[in-house]
Ligand SMILES: Cc1cc2nc3c(=O)[nH]c(=O)nc-3n(C[C@H](O)[C@H](O)[C@H](O)COP(=O)(O)O)c2cc1C
């Protein structure tokens with residue numbers, strides 16, 4: 214019985230699991246400086262609460278190899294005293310962890326209401342057109358992944374685009390997308406407009 | 416009203432410790448450290464400060480509920496997840512005035528007897544986090560955080576914890592779960608965090624803006640704070656105005672300011688050549704208000720009286736080019752995507768609402784689908800562990816309530832009847 218008498222059940226169309234197993238990937242251990250960073254972070258939580266550092270650990274994995282793999286999950290689990298299933302359970306919940314190989318530049322366009330009112334749908338279309346891929350896809354050269362994201366918390370600077378979970382582009386217009394892509398390709402993070410709140414420029 | 420929280424944000428280097436110390440920085444904390452913890456709680460209660468995260472619950476009362484008589488450690492969790500669509504005020508405070516937040520956290524810790532405050536910041540605010548981390552290091556180095564703060568013998572640590580992209584992590588018990596290294600899913604309440612929160616210890620979860628109000632309350636007193644706004648809605652308030660206005664932005668004002676004044680005064684009014692159609696006054700989770708309903712104070716109580724909520728004070732403004740079926744579908748995509756999946760009505764209902772809205776927007780809907788939206792929405796709201804369910808049902812319920820003819824026109828004409836040049840050319844799909 215569902216919560217509503219008219220609810221349709223059709224596993225072919227609606228109630229489909231989106232779960233995919235992580236790729237095994239290369240053997241994984243943290244580079245010494247990342248392991249040191251994680252050990253330092255662990256001192257911020259009670260000694261018997263190591264798993265509090267899991268999000269930080271998964272970010273470190275991504276910093277090292279771009280996305281999460283089964284080998285990395287096992288390595289993190291070993292350090293934080295969690296089973297691989299527990300690590301995967303957490304990892305698959307959060308959208309900022311990439312569960313498959315992504316491009317060098319992951320372009321994340323905010324699609325939520327305020328950005329959409331300012332033309333975010335057109336920005337996504339323009340990026341999609343420039344890159345030749347649909348949202349959710351990676352281009353064949355492995356340079357770009359295009360993703361739609363939810364409200365980034367800067368709706369007064371809509372539409373907002375984030376790159377690689379970090380770099381911040383504000384007030385992106387569809388007609389600028391071609392140039393933006395070329396700029397990111399050429400200059401990486403330096404291409405970002407940054408956050409307008411940062412008035413001190415170097 | 417003279418800005419209190421954002422007074423200096425446009426000045427260069429306002430985020431630095433040096434600047435902060437020149438402008439009363441950490442003096443509120445100094446005052447708090449000279450008082451008994453209970454006296455701090457009483458002062459905050461007298462100020463009537465209400466939580467700025469969405470619910471408007473009195474902060475002093477929340478602290479009073481925190482279990483004191485226990486050997487367990489106590490915690491402050493600062494909610495810096497700011498992910499309610501249309502909300503971007505904590506962003507401004509943390510980027511431009513991080514020490515104000517640190518000071519607020521420390522005052523909170525002093526009041527409830529905590530030795531650690533965790534600031535849970537959303538993963539997308541990495542550029543903000545870098546500012547916080549650099550400034551926190553300075554505050555530690557100069558003895559404003561850490562051991563023996565300002566030579567008073569008070570020890571307190573602040574830890575910045577990065578989230579990883581989950582709206583539900585803003586719900587207080589889900590935030591605690593996430594801090595414990597689990598999926599951000601809400602807990603059954605009671606017990607409330609004040610009794611059993613982080614690591615099953617007494618915990619107060621407070622929003623960034625709430626904590627940022629504390630230093631000025633300690634410096635200027637409760638009476639000053641209440642005098643800044645209408646009864647029970649005192650203090651300065653940040654309002655985020657976005658959407659079809661000329662000057663979207665964060666504006667600090669008294670809660671006696673009207674919604675009309677915020678939209679037409681502060682935010683410069685509607686784009687040229689367009690008319691206001693509807694606003695969402697408190698972040699995407701609250702019911703719509705219509706143009707004739709804006710002559711009310713933007714306070715928790717006044718907005719509730721007309722059937723909506725001030726929520727996170729994220730005012731989203733839509734002009735006549737906005738299709739309400741499209742807007743509801745946009746938001747339902749958000750809610751179905753962000754549902755944590757724990758409660759059936761929210762997990763299944765949100766997805767279902769989105770499918771029906773997509774169908775109607777594409778011109779494939781039937782008249783009975785419109786009633787179905789209401790029926791599904793009312794079977795989600797109030798039937799979930801946390802307020803996410805109500806939030807997810809609201810965009811569907813409120814748009815059908817106020818704009819039913821627009822839904823019917825979509826069904827009758829078999830197409831979207833309010834096209835706009837800023838929307839995508841592609842038709843939405845319901846996956
Ligand atoms: C789905 C959901 C999302 C929430 N997101 C946030 C958020 O991003 N930031 C926030 O401060 N409060 C958020 N809240 C409210 C918190 O649960 C909590 O009430 C608040 O952090 C308490 O702080 P305050 O008393 O200072 O307002 C959310 C609540 C729900 C139900």
Ligand code: FES
Pocket residue numbers: 323324325326327328329363364365366367368371372373500501502
């Ligand atoms: S809607 Fe895009 S940043 Fe808020």
